[in-house]
Amino acid sequence: SQQGEEDPQALSIQEGENATMNCSYKTSINNLQWYRQNSGRGLVHLILIRSNEREKHSGRLRVTLDTSKKSSSLLITASRAADTASYFCAGDNYGQNFVFGPGTRLSVLP
């Protein structure tokens, strides 16, 4: 299995600002995914980026992937209070083994 790790562990920003979170992983992946979790509830799948992609957009989300550095970033633009949550990355290594990092806790202050 492989471990993902998000950075920073916690991030506090003002509403309207952009939030950037990073993820690093240890071995090769087939795809990488980002999830959001509100306060101990279920995870919501945000976006998937495949190993042959470098950048992907979905609404206010922008994800990049650098397989040479084994890292990914998630950018949330024009953040809102409703974006307050924990964000996780998880990698799939051509199979079912899929490990999540401990997450970044994002607080968006009004």
Added chain:
Amino acid sequence: EAQVTQNPRYLITVTGKKLTVTCSQNMNHEYMSWYRQDPGLGLRQIYYSMNVEVTDKGDVPEGYKVSRKEKRNFPLILESPSPNQTSLYFCASSLSPGVWAFFGQGTRLTVV
């Protein structure tokens, strides 16, 4: 509505008393998985299933059992729970391997 349903949402039990956490999905997904979430450790995969009667261990399978007798259900069984299994548990399902798009709302288990 497409969903993964776990029950119960909250459970307090005593050491050694067998328990089952149920998981059901209504999307006809082949792939299902169980995770536990602990502070500072993220989510760790316990078991996963690729289809009916096909299951495999994840990263932390010790102390857990699963079964997949029907496509929609994937119960997690703790034969003899111990306090170190106190955790938040999530079930997930997927149409394709490695893309866990649907999660249940979680089961918070406390073993005393």
